[in-house]
Amino acid sequence: MRRETRLWLFGVAGAALAGLMGWAIAGLPSFGDFQGEYGRILNSVAEPERHVWNVVSAVTFDYRGLDTLGEELMLFAAVMGVALLLREARDEGERPEDAVRSDMIGAVGLGLVGPAVVVGLYVIAHGYLTAGGGFQGGVATASGLVLLYAAGRYSSYRAASPRALIDFAEGTGAGVYAAVGVAALVVGAAFLENVLGLGTTGTLAAGGTISLLNAATGLEVTAAVVLICHEFLEEVM
Amino acid sequence: MSYLPYALALWLFLVGLYGVVTSRHLVHLVVCLGVMQSSTYVLLLAIGYRTGKKAPIFASSVPRQVGAVDPVVQALTLTDVVVSVVVTALILALVIEIWKRSGQVDPDTLRREEA
Numbered sequence: 001m002r003r004e005t006r007l008w009l010f011g012v013a014g015a016a017l018a019g020l021m022g023w024a025i026a027g028l029p030s031f032g033d034f035q036g037e038y039g040r041i042l043n044s045v046a047e048p049e050r051h052v053w054n055v056v057s058a059v060t061f062d063y064r065g066l067d068t069l070g071e072e073l074m075l076f077a078a079v080m081g082v083a084l085l086l087r088e089a090r091d092e093g094e095r096p097e098d099a100v101r102s103d104m105i106g107a108v109g110l111g112l113v114g115p116a117v118v119v120g121l122y123v124i125a126h127g128y129l130t131a132g133g134g135f136q137g138g139v140a141t142a143s144g145l146v147l148l149y150a151a152g153r154y155s156s157y158r159a160a161s162p163r164a165l166i167d168f169a170e171g172t173g174a175g176v177y178a179a180v181g182v183a184a185l186v187v188g189a190a191f192l193e194n195v196l197g198l199g200t201t202g203t204l205a206a207g208g209t210i211s212l213l214n215a216a217t218g219l220e221v222t223a224a225v226v227l228i229c230h231e232f233l234e235e236v237m
Numbered sequence: 238m239s240y241l242p243y244a245l246a247l248w249l250f251l252v253g254l255y256g257v258v259t260s261r262h263l264v265h266l267v268v269c270l271g272v273m274q275s276s277t278y279v280l281l282l283a284i285g286y287r288t289g290k291k292a293p294i295f296a297s298s299v300p301r302q303v304g305a306v307d308p309v310v311q312a313l314t315l316t317d318v319v320v321s322v323v324v325t326a327l328i329l330a331l332v333i334e335i336w337k338r339s340g341q342v343d344p345d346t347l348r349r350e351e352a
Contacts, residue, residue: 003259003345010258014251021250025243032239032288039285039293039307046308047295055293055308060315071316078323085330131294135319202297221319228326235333 051198051206052128060133061213065192068213069177072220076174079224086231095237099153109151116144124218128207134214138221146229154237161226170227173220180212242283249276263332263342267325274321278314285310 001009029035046058060068100106120141127133149157181192189195196208204211249272256269285307293308295301332342341347 006258010255014254017254018247018251021247022244025240025247028240028243028284030239031242031283032286034285034287034307036285036307036309039309040304042308043293043295043305053295053297055295055305056311056315059308059312064309064312067316071320074320075323078320078327081327082323082330085327085334130296131292133315135315224323228323231330232326232333 047201050194050208050210051201052210053202054128054130054133057128057133057210057214058207060135061128061210061217062192062194062207065181065209065213068217069181069192072174072177072217075220075224076170079170079227082228082231086235095154098237100151105151109147112151113144113147116147117141118144120144120222121218124215125204127214127218128210129202129204134217134219135221138218139225141218141222142225142229145226149229149233154233157233158230161230163230166223166227166230169219169223173216173218173223176216177213177220180209180216184209242279242286246276246280246283249273249279261343261345263335263344264329266344267328267332270328271321271325274317277317281310281314281317 042059042063043055046052046055046063050058050062052058100109120137120139120143122137123132123140124134124137127137145157145161148160184193184195185191187195192209194208194210196212198208199206207214253269253271253273253276256272257266260266260269287304287306290304290306291299293305293311295305335347336342339347
């Protein structure tokens with residue numbers, strides 16, 4: 001298709017789409033005036049029913065836990081796809097010299113690796129108490145490890161995250177999530193039903209299976225981000 | 238009555254789509270796809286917003302009677318962001334493979350080479 005034809009087609013289709021979407025938007029409740037019952041009910045029952053404060057985490061890992069399982073598997077499949085496409089037998093020995101030359105960047109950056117990883121783990125651990133959770137904390141933890149490359153050198157990043165360990169963590173994260181769901185079936189409950197003791201609200205030992213699923217997600221997301229960075233950096237290293 | 242956030246989502250979607258349609262570089266195309274995807278975050282979060290309400294996190298110090306915005310759309314947005322990130326990585330991996338095999342990153346030239 002010629003460029004002009006394509007632009008012309010986009011003009012017509014885009015205008016039609018904009019018209020239809022504008023019409024749909026006109027039927028939405030005014031901004032700030034949402035009346036969805038489901039969210040309102042969850043906001044009032046999540047704390048007494050599940051002993052957690054962060055309702056978004058309760059939705060993600062409990063009330064709609066099955067959706068998150070689908071999302072975990074999607075994440076797993078996409079990361080496996082990246083590995084399948086990019087991973088190949090490479091010469092591990094010869095790499096370009098990539099050490100950061102600025103002492104200042106090296107000192108500050110490498111000094112931040114520890115704190116960044118700790119903050120990431122903190123965000124994962126407190127996911128059902130404060131804003132955070134496995135997904136957000138996983139990315140934060142992984143970015144702490146990637147700092148090893150950004151402020152140091154690639155070989156230290158690889159040494160800190162061996163491929164075998166990352167692959168294992170990636171599979172375990174997804175596996176544990178599904179296993180928690182199946183475990184509920186074994187004790188006679190519904191798939192992914194929250195069957196564990198709920199603990200005291202406001203402590204890390206609250207939420208029953210929410211805490212387990214949250215940790216499994218944190219592990220999987222950390223491994224996924226580290227693995228994606230591995231595979232893309234391998235392309236140039 | 239305000240519809241501005243919804244209109245913003247619509248604009249982001251269309252401007253991203255325009256970028257995808259006219260793109261001359263596959264990496265640029267993936268970025269435009271990201272812009273399109275971000276329209277869904279804006280739309281979801283805008284729909285669930287309630288004026289004057291707090292975040293749906295009820296720590297002990299937060300007064301319960303104020304109420305909170307809708308937690309369901311926030312959980313959906315979380316899913317949306319995560320899937321978007323890993324799918325972007327997957328598409329970029331495909332771009333690298335395309336470049337390795339054909340030496341091309343312009344979608345137009347790529348099509349001509351195949352023919």
